[in-house]
Amino acid sequence: MSASKNRHAYWQASPLTLVLLAFLVFPIIVIGIVSFWNYNSYSLIPDFIFDNYAYLLTSPVTLKAYINTFQFAFLAWFFTLAIGFTVAYFLAFHIHSVKAQTICFLICTVPFFTSNIIRMISWIPLLGRNGLVNSSLLSAGIIDQPLTFLLYSDFAVVLAYVHLYSLFMVVPIFNSMMRIDRSLVEAAVDAGANAFQVLRDVIVPLSKSGIIVGSIFVMTLVMGDFVTVKIMGGGITANVGMMIYNEISLLQYPAAAAGAVVLLATVLMMLVILFRLVDIRKEL
Template sequence: MRRANLNSWLLAAPLTGVLVVFLILPILLIVAVSFWSSNEFSFYPDFQFGNYEYLFGSAVAWKVFGLTFMMTVIVWALTLVIGFTIAFFLAFHVRTQKWQMALFLLTTIPFWTSNIIRMISWIPLLGKNGLMNQTLIGAGIINEPIQWLLYSSFSVCLAFVHLYTLFMVVPIFNTMMRIDKSLIEAARDSGASGFQILTNVIIPLSKPGIMIGSVFVIALVMSDFVTTRFMSGSQLANVGRLISNDIGLLQYPSAAATAVVLLITVLLMIGAMLRLVDIRKEL
């Protein structure tokens, strides 16, 4: 028994070492730096709560956190609806596994290019003189270009949905493919309608995939500042941009404090979701 336990610890030691060096230690260092002091030219070790007091006492920071949370909820809801619909279609309406894999790979085509290129591709479509406005004007629906299509919260959320929907499709599709089709046939033979089968069979059995996809989307959207910068024309800011701006100004303690608060916020959101379902069944 002791030898078996020793072998288990030895097998886990390499991965544990990697996690400690590349995950736990950096996070601990960020937490430590968040209590340091800084001036206009440098930062130095200290233990004070000034960075957190400034962050929680700043109306701008609260506004940025609120905007980040709002966009995260919107993007999560849209990616969930779109991702669930695509996964449902692939899993239950495409009959052959060959076509399922072919159509699933088709959804990955946008990931063959970089995020920057995919974001920039929206500009000719949504711009003031873009294809969307020109089409609406030509059809007589509007008389002048719509200004909020680009460089606004709308364009930022649209880009997020475009970038991260696949992270919702993959785990949901993987979960749906594991659902025993005989359960659906039994429900149908018992007189259940299509909506009842969806709400009472498919959605409950798809919860682990939904939770995994939600974790990916929330974590990515909360921390992504490049998309917000490009698609808002630098007119909007999220928490990631606050951190980026502080780093650019060499205010590392302030950036670290914001990063710690962001990490805690994301962990609380994910923890609340994981209480609804045990995703360890999927891992």
């Protein structure tokens, strides 16, 4: 009977396994193989060389792209964590009605009814040289000339990331906070703890799993993104995803494949570190 159940379990898992093999594992294997190929201006040359990796790991352009990528990832993580924790704390501990919490969540998800590109483009008339922000500051006499850093800059890229991915931090943190036994908070208050001590010693430690899960979402999304950098950076700045996109545009597929492999390895190392801090199975 046990062997029969095991066979049924294998048959039930086989469709998903085949899908993962066909659409995840196989493409990664192909990318890994192509990353060792040679190429010229008009064709790919099947080979086994390490030139693509050698150039990738020694090029100052690659180093700058990775520095920009980690900078964007850290800043986006920091600001989304601050916003996500604050919003989740407010929803979990200051709104006691389930209906009110649902309404607030729906309000938070309204921007997701449109595509990321539309949401990014909506910042352009607001932050542009002749946009609403500069026009208002000039009219109020606060500035003498338009602020150029508001758009097509690192500031604009980070702002777009925070706008796009804050909800990915709110949801897992809120889920963790809703699991906190309220009697623990009451016990801490009865023991003489002030609001800050309750937050530091009770709320934050018990919300760690949600913070880590939200961090995984935000970090992986930012590390692999290039559209946001392309639109909001205006071609002035670049990250690893943008570098790979440019190589694909120039038909330099082996170099792009090598960049993709290195980026994948970098993200996987980050995920291994984060997964060691929380049991992801408890959050699913």
